[in-house]
Amino acid sequence: MSGTVRISLRPLGAAFDVARGSPLQEVLFPYGVEFPCGGRARCKGCRVRVLEGNLPVTPEQARILSRKELDAGWRLACHCRAEADLTLELAQWEAAILSDEAPFSFTPRNGLGIAIDVGTTTLVAQLLDLRNANVLAVTTALNRQAKNGADVMSRVGFAVNEKKQDLLTGVIREQTGSMIRDLIHRSGANPASVTDVVLVGNTVMHHLFCGIDCTPLSRYPFEPVQDGLVSLRAEDLGWETGGRIRFLPCLGGFVGSDILAGVLAVNLHRSDTPLCLIDLGTNGEIVIGSRDGLLCCSTAAGPAFEGARISMGMRAATGAIAEVDLAGGRLVCKTLGDVPPRGICGSGLVDAAAALLDSGHLTPSGRFTAREPSIMIADPVALTQTDIRELQLAKGAIAAGIRILLRISGLAPDDIARVYLAGAFGNYVNTASARRIGLVSFPPEQIVPSGNTALRGAKRALFDEPSAYDALAAEVRHIPLDRDPEFQDIYVEEMGFPPE
Numbered sequence: 001m002s003g004t005v006r007i008s009l010r011p012l013g014a015a016f017d018v019a020r021g022s023p024l025q026e027v028l029f030p031y032g033v034e035f036p037c038g039g040r041a042r043c044k045g046c047r048v049r050v051l052e053g054n055l056p057v058t059p060e061q062a063r064i065l066s067r068k069e070l071d072a073g074w075r076l077a078c079h080c081r082a083e084a085d086l087t088l089e090l091a092q093w094e095a096a097i098l099s100d101e102a103p104f105s106f107t108p109r110n111g112l113g114i115a116i117d118v119g120t121t122t123l124v125a126q127l128l129d130l131r132n133a134n135v136l137a138v139t140t141a142l143n144r145q146a147k148n149g150a151d152v153m154s155r156v157g158f159a160v161n162e163k164k165q166d167l168l169t170g171v172i173r174e175q176t177g178s179m180i181r182d183l184i185h186r187s188g189a190n191p192a193s194v195t196d197v198v199l200v201g202n203t204v205m206h207h208l209f210c211g212i213d214c215t216p217l218s219r220y221p222f223e224p225v226q227d228g229l230v231s232l233r234a235e236d237l238g239w240e241t242g243g244r245i246r247f248l249p250c251l252g253g254f255v256g257s258d259i260l261a262g263v264l265a266v267n268l269h270r271s272d273t274p275l276c277l278i279d280l281g282t283n284g285e286i287v288i289g290s291r292d293g294l295l296c297c298s299t300a301a302g303p304a305f306e307g308a309r310i311s312m313g314m315r316a317a318t319g320a321i322a323e324v325d326l327a328g329g330r331l332v333c334k335t336l337g338d339v340p341p342r343g344i345c346g347s348g349l350v351d352a353a354a355a356l357l358d359s360g361h362l363t364p365s366g367r368f369t370a371r372e373p374s375i376m377i378a379d380p381v382a383l384t385q386t387d388i389r390e391l392q393l394a395k396g397a398i399a400a401g402i403r404i405l406l407r408i409s410g411l412a413p414d415d416i417a418r419v420y421l422a423g424a425f426g427n428y429v430n431t432a433s434a435r436r437i438g439l440v441s442f443p444p445e446q447i448v449p450s451g452n453t454a455l456r457g458a459k460r461a462l463f464d465e466p467s468a469y470d471a472l473a474a475e476v477r478h479i480p481l482d483r484d485p486e487f488q489d490i491y492v493e494e495m496g497f498p499p500e
């Protein structure tokens with residue numbers, strides 16, 4: 001018997017050989033199959049359909065998948081191994097990863113610099129000429145750690161409960177090192193010319209990359225033991241480049257250095273008027289203030305805005321419903337890639353909820369008026385009552401965090417000159433829909449989609465001395481929302497949708 005088996009993927013047209021017995025979780029991730037629960041058989045995010053060959057049904061799959069799904073050939077990739085040749089059906093996942101080309105002020109230096117946004121889901125790296133800030137090369141990738149959990153808490157659980165932090169640290173260091181090699185190769189640069197590398201990310205990514213124990217992040221009060229600037233050496237990371245390597249400091253709790261970089265990107269810390277930065281993702285981070293003082297917080301928004309925990313949710317990729325409008329009493333959808341819909345991403349979810357509210361199919365309490373278990377958005381994509389509740393939990397957490405920071409600052413929504421929505425979801429969400437569901441309550445003219453502010457801030461940091469960022473981080477006051485006596489009451493209030 002041969003030691004390899006052949007796997008063919010439809011409709012991708014890809015075919016490749018793998019060692020017999022290889023876990024499909026390892027094999028299929030590079031082809032866009034996601035594992036939102038980290039391979040724990042708690043969701044259906046990694047479903048694939050067997051067209052030819054055989055994948056036995058395990059007890060875990062029988063518990064999650066219906067008999068109809070199993071009979072149709074659907075399996076959970078996270079609980080399957082390639083023991084024989086297989087032809088599998090999976091839809092193509094082509095996701096746009098948000099980079100950054102926005103201009104910024106800088107003081108010229110000699111050498112080359114690399115800025116890396118170490119995101120939970122995606123990684124973006126840019127190589128810059130420090131004499132003029134020109135971007136010489138860009139590379140993006142899905143974070144390979146996602147095979148062990150789509151959100152930060154799943155990854156913390158994998159690191160702490162299953163004692164796999166070393167594995168996650170090795171994965172992210174090797175992947176970013178490979179991205180750096182790719183940047184240098186494609187630009188034709190001399191690796192010795194790289195004088196600085198700056199990395200930013202949320203607190204969990206900071207800990208996993210730097211090799212800092214994640215255990216304090218797994219239990220109350222969820223405060224890191226070490227969150228300052230970390231300087232690293234290329235030889236310890238297994239990288240071939242030289243120069244200074246710095247992971248910028250976090251701001252406290254789950255507010256990471258990606259938010260510090262966002263503050264730099266929009267000059268929030270130098271503004272004469274109050275500004276607000278909101279990064280919408282698995283964690284919703286918020287900063288409010290000006291040169292007179294900054295407050296920040298992190299809200300456990302959950303992954304609904306990224307399509308996870310939604311019955312037919314998916315990332316903003318080919319086949320995702322990304323826009324929903326109400327025209328003549330009917331829902332009109334726009335699907336990414338101009339293909340038939342196969343799921344719904346975060347921006348589509350917000351649009352759909354807003355349209356259902358306006359059409360009278362959804363009440364301000366979040367209940368379907370028809371008392372049906374689901375509402376069809378565009379065949380075969382439907383939203384369930386549980387999906388709406390997940391959205392309410394996510395948007396309620398963000399709205400409550402904004403209210404509490406405004407209250408502590410002594411500000412009203414109208415006092416904020418500009419509200420910067422950062423991150424991929426924040427960049428693409430329809431602000432009118434976000435206001436309609438009560439995600440944000442600021443006047444529409446104040447809201448500015450701002451792209452990848454984390455990467456932009458990391459690029460700015462290439463031109464400054466490291467000590468400046470520890471000092472800036474110390475100036476930002478972190479507000480732990482769970483210790484605010486009014487948080488739970490405000491959270492419950494904000495879970496409802498505003499009346500028309």
